[in-house]
Amino acid sequence: xxxxxxxxxxxxxxxxxxxxxxxxxxxxxxxxxxxxxxxxxxxxxxxxxxxxxxxxxxxxxxxxxxxxxxxxxxxxxxxxxxxxxxxxxxxxxxxxxxxxxxxxxxxxxxxxxxxxxxxxxxxxxxxxxxxxxxxxxxxxxxxxxxxxxxxxxxxxxxxx
Amino acid sequence: xxxxxxxxxxxxxxxxxxxxxxxxxxxxxxxxxxxxxxxxxxxxxxxxxxxxxxxxxxxxxxxxxxxxxxxxxxxxxxxxxxxxxxxxxxxxxxxxxxxxxxxxxxxxxxxxxxxxxxxxxxxxxxxxxxxxxxxxxxxxxxxxxxxxxxxxxxxxxxxxxxxxxxxxxxxxxxxxxxxxxxxxxxxxxxxxxxxxxxxxxxxxxxxxxxxxxxxxxxxxxxxxxxxxxxxxxxxxxxxxxxxxxxxxxxxxxxxxxxxxxxxxxxxxxxxxxxxxxxxxxxxxxxxxxxxxxxxxxxxxxxxxxxxxxxxxxxxxxxxxxxxxxxxxxxxxxxxxxxxxxxxxxxxxxxxxxxxxxxxxxxxxxxxxxxxxxxxxxxxxxxxxxxxxxxxxxxxxxxxxxxxxxxxxxxxxxxxxxxxxxxxxxxxxxxxxxxxxxxxxxxxxxxxxxxxxxxxxxxxxxxxxxxxxxxxxxxxxxxxxxxxxxxxxxxxxxxxxxxxxxxxxxxxxxxxxxxxxxxxxxxxxxxxxxxxxxxxxxxxxxxxxxxxxxxxxxxxxxxxxxxxxxxxxxxxxxxxxxxxxxxxxxxxxxx
Numbered sequence: 001x002x003x004x005x006x007x008x009x010x011x012x013x014x015x016x017x018x019x020x021x022x023x024x025x026x027x028x029x030x031x032x033x034x035x036x037x038x039x040x041x042x043x044x045x046x047x048x049x050x051x052x053x054x055x056x057x058x059x060x061x062x063x064x065x066x067x068x069x070x071x072x073x074x075x076x077x078x079x080x081x082x083x084x085x086x087x088x089x090x091x092x093x094x095x096x097x098x099x100x101x102x103x104x105x106x107x108x109x110x111x112x113x114x115x116x117x118x119x120x121x122x123x124x125x126x127x128x129x130x131x132x133x134x135x136x137x138x139x140x141x142x143x144x145x146x147x148x149x150x151x152x153x154x155x156x157x158x159x160x
Numbered sequence: 161x162x163x164x165x166x167x168x169x170x171x172x173x174x175x176x177x178x179x180x181x182x183x184x185x186x187x188x189x190x191x192x193x194x195x196x197x198x199x200x201x202x203x204x205x206x207x208x209x210x211x212x213x214x215x216x217x218x219x220x221x222x223x224x225x226x227x228x229x230x231x232x233x234x235x236x237x238x239x240x241x242x243x244x245x246x247x248x249x250x251x252x253x254x255x256x257x258x259x260x261x262x263x264x265x266x267x268x269x270x271x272x273x274x275x276x277x278x279x280x281x282x283x284x285x286x287x288x289x290x291x292x293x294x295x296x297x298x299x300x301x302x303x304x305x306x307x308x309x310x311x312x313x314x315x316x317x318x319x320x321x322x323x324x325x326x327x328x329x330x331x332x333x334x335x336x337x338x339x340x341x342x343x344x345x346x347x348x349x350x351x352x353x354x355x356x357x358x359x360x361x362x363x364x365x366x367x368x369x370x371x372x373x374x375x376x377x378x379x380x381x382x383x384x385x386x387x388x389x390x391x392x393x394x395x396x397x398x399x400x401x402x403x404x405x406x407x408x409x410x411x412x413x414x415x416x417x418x419x420x421x422x423x424x425x426x427x428x429x430x431x432x433x434x435x436x437x438x439x440x441x442x443x444x445x446x447x448x449x450x451x452x453x454x455x456x457x458x459x460x461x462x463x464x465x466x467x468x469x470x471x472x473x474x475x476x477x478x479x480x481x482x483x484x485x486x487x488x489x490x491x492x493x494x495x496x497x498x499x500x501x502x503x504x505x506x507x508x509x510x511x512x513x514x515x516x517x518x519x520x521x522x523x524x525x526x527x528x529x530x531x532x533x534x535x536x537x538x539x540x541x542x543x544x545x546x547x548x549x550x551x552x553x554x555x556x557x558x559x560x561x562x563x564x565x566x567x568x569x570x571x572x573x574x575x576x577x578x579x580x581x582x583x584x585x586x587x588x589x590x591x592x593x594x595x596x597x598x599x600x601x602x603x604x605x606x607x608x609x610x611x612x613x614x615x616x617x618x619x620x621x622x623x624x625x626x627x628x629x630x631x632x633x634x635x636x637x638x639x640x641x642x643x644x645x646x647x648x649x650x651x652x653x654x655x656x657x658x659x660x661x662x663x664x665x666x667x668x669x670x671x672x673x674x675x676x677x678x679x680x681x682x683x684x685x686x687x688x689x690x691x692x693x694x695x696x697x698x699x700x701x702x703x704x705x706x707x708x709x710x711x712x713x714x715x716x717x718x719x720x721x722x723x724x725x726x727x728x729x730x731x732x733x734x735x736x737x738x739x740x741x742x743x744x745x746x747x748x749x750x
Contacts, residue, residue, distance in 0.1 A: 007744070012748070045344050048343075049742065050744060050748065057327070058321065060343040060351070062343070067332045
């Protein structure tokens with residue numbers, strides 16, 4: 001479930017800087033994880049090991065926190081992250097069917113990234129565009145009134 | 161004092177008392193599951209998470225968990241009205257609905273807190289039918305994790321992190337997927353686990369058990385080409401009786417020897433013999449380092465640290481590799497026994513080491529891992545073939561239709577069954593260093609000890625220190641049991657806050673008498689204290705109480721090894737240690 005990477009010197013320095021900006025305080029673990037995920041886009045095992053070492057806590061504890069909060073991920077996001085709004089308005093107007101279509105077309109489940117690293121899939125709660133429900137976001141771009149038929153077209157815009 | 165009513169009985173308790181403890185004072189036993197408290201050790205697990213101990217408190221909207229709710233003035237508590245019983249049953253049924261129904265073949269069957277509770281509550285069916293956890297079963301050399309059985313009481317996590325500071329286990333995931341596991345859900349073998357087995361000792365269900373090797377031992381005994389010999393650790397004789405209905409603290413040394421003979425071992429020997437041998441080697445090493453130190457050699461690694469405990473050895477290999485010169489290089493008694501059995505004793509019998517199978521009975525699960533360490537084998541033939549726990553021995557005795565209680569008292573075989581009182585006390589915290597002092601004192605001062613008992617080294621406090629007068633020379637001794645305490649002691653030494661000549665460390669609270677392979681104490685530390693007393697009783701009753709007076713060890717040195725720390729002793733009885741930090745940590749600490 002984790003992606004193995006070899007950490008470069010600069011990566012280690014970045015994590016150390018984040019940890020020391022919180023005085024290497026184990027009580028700041030969640031903030032350290034937030035900043036680290038901002039920096040790397042995800043939290044691979046190696047990053048967690050460095051954080052554990054810097055904060056002087058067991059790696060198992062860090063992993064426990066990473067797996068508890070759904071915001072943290074150990075899988076890198078795709079080049080084009082696809083998010084389907086599952087807020088009430090979008091949901092009643094068929095967001096689940098749209099999500100199912102994306103799952104089928106991309107061959108991945110929410111929280112996963114396609115093998116070629118191009119797309120990742122996630123659901124989110126309300127982007128404040130309920131008038132356009134159901135709403136899909138790809139990166140920062142918002143698509144409104146999406147039907148299952150539109151899914152193929154949207155993906156095609158980004159396929160390389 | 162606070163006055164309250166529990167089940168119509170009035171009681172006065174001290175401020176801060178929980179409802180659970182107040183009820184116990186008047187003989188009301190509220191059932192618990194996740195709760196665990198060992199006051200002598202300051203071990204507490206009361207997350208109030210399982211909700212089995214809920215009671216009704218008049219005036220409170222919700223039911224209250226008795227294990228964490230403190231009594232207040234005028235409180236009126238009901239521990240068994242319909243509302244309470246319904247809630248308690250629903251909680252239990254929900255826990256059971258995500259628990260495998262394999263009680264018939266579970267290693268913990270008959271010894272399981274969850275099973276006991278289901279019996280007590282009279283659960284006859286589970287009305288909830290839904291998804292069940294499906295985690296991968298993890299087989300390490302010592303511990304098997306079957307976390308489908310985990311009920312998230314988190315006792316193991318508390319032991320592993322808060323008490324032992326090992327940090328191998330943590331609660332992971334959330335909701336239905338929540339479970340206690342390792343970092344990245346790796347195998348225990350890839351974690352910093354020391355195999356101390358204290359997680360097993362507190363697990364209320366069958367999620368954590370020892371890796372059972374009894375079948376392999378039975379097959380070896382049945383093989384006519386093999387001579388199968390057995391050694392029994394000191395702490396086993398003080399606890400095995402509990403499995404057969406004896407009061408905790410009953411010594412069953414003689415019956416145990418008879419049972420092992422009945423099972424079919426060719427020779428029934430004693431690890432205490434090897435404990436005496438350990439003292440010869442470790443004592444010589446201590447005196448060698450001390451003499452060099454007193455002669456002005458400031459580079460001598462001091463304090464000398466005992467190395468009998470395999471969980472402790474693995475702990476410092478993970479966390480203090482820079483101090484690897486400090487521990488004694490002497491192998492543990494188990495491994496010394498194996499090395500001598502497969503050299504000296506096979507020569508005596510005129511057989512090859514491959515024709516001999518060495519089995520050890522240990523209070524410990526880490527001993528399984530220790531015996532599998534590659535440096536303790538010659539051409540892939542291990543010095544100790546199988547290490548069984550006290551619990552596994554009890555199971556074997558039952559399988560062999562032996563009526564343990566009616567067995568005669570028998571003695572160990574010679575030569576490797578002769579032992580002294582010093583060998584026996586290896587089973588309790590402070591015992592190894594006391595045994596070492598008995599010998600080191602007499603060898604160093606060349607005077608007989610006025611008093612054999614070193615009371616100042618005994619006790620159950622987590623960290624202890626004492627000064628022993630070696631005829632004018634003050635020897636400072638440190639003792640720690642429990643790996644968290646050991647960590648503190650070592651950090652103090654590293655930082656120069658304390659200075660010792662010798663320190664003893666045992667990974668388990670109380671020492672081997674409370675090892676991860678012993679009969680389960682189910683949260684009652686009085687059991688462990690009774691075993692502790694029994695160990696010193698056995699020592700006091702021994703005709704010989706100093707390791708250097710063991711006639712069979714003396715004979716073995718004369719016939720075979722020459723003297724302690726000789727070339728052959730070094731080859732057979734001493735070892736070396738490894739740096740077990742992860743690659744990333746080594747990189748970071750460069």
